[in-house]
Amino acid sequence: MEPELKQVEYSDNSPTSVAEPTTPAINLEDAGSLATVSPEQNEQWRQVGEKAYTILSALPEYLGAFFSEYRKPLITVGLVFGSIVSVKLTLALLSAINDVPLLQPTFELIGLGYTAWFVYRYLLKASNRQELGQEFDKLKNQVVGNE
Secondary structure, eight states, X not given: OOOEEEEEOOTTOOOEEEEEOOOOOOOHHHHHHHHOOOHHHHHHHHHHHHHHHHHHHHHHHHHHHHHHHTHHHHHHXXXXXXXXXXXXXXXXXXXXXXXXXXXXHHHHHHHHHHHHHHIIIIXXXXXXXXXXXXXXXXXXXXXXXXX
16 A cells, blocks of 8 residues: 655745555454464464473473483584584684794794604604604503503
8 A cells, every 4th residue: 555645834835745544444344353263273272382391391200311311312413513523623723824924934843854854863763763662552552551
């Protein structure tokens, strides 16, 4: 329905147009029939409410049984999701660090220096390689729990 425009005159004799929305006429006979609800509909709504109440009241029991039955798979899914999020955060942090001027080349030099030291210290001589193997075995035993 289109709003009607009315001419309004002010005391300074400057006419302006003002849009005033008009409301459609309401038939009172139709409004009375909309407000009444039949007893059958009332009974249907009561039944729907009762079903919703029984489902919602049993929901904590259902959730508890679900979590107790599927505890290990849920933990696995949570760990996988957490590891994906942590890897993405780590990559975002490294990307942000790489955008800072002079930090990326500095870290690359530090990495190259450490790699050169590691090769010189542990990989050039056979005795040093044996020492590295022993250190690795010691660390492995500590982690696995044999020691």
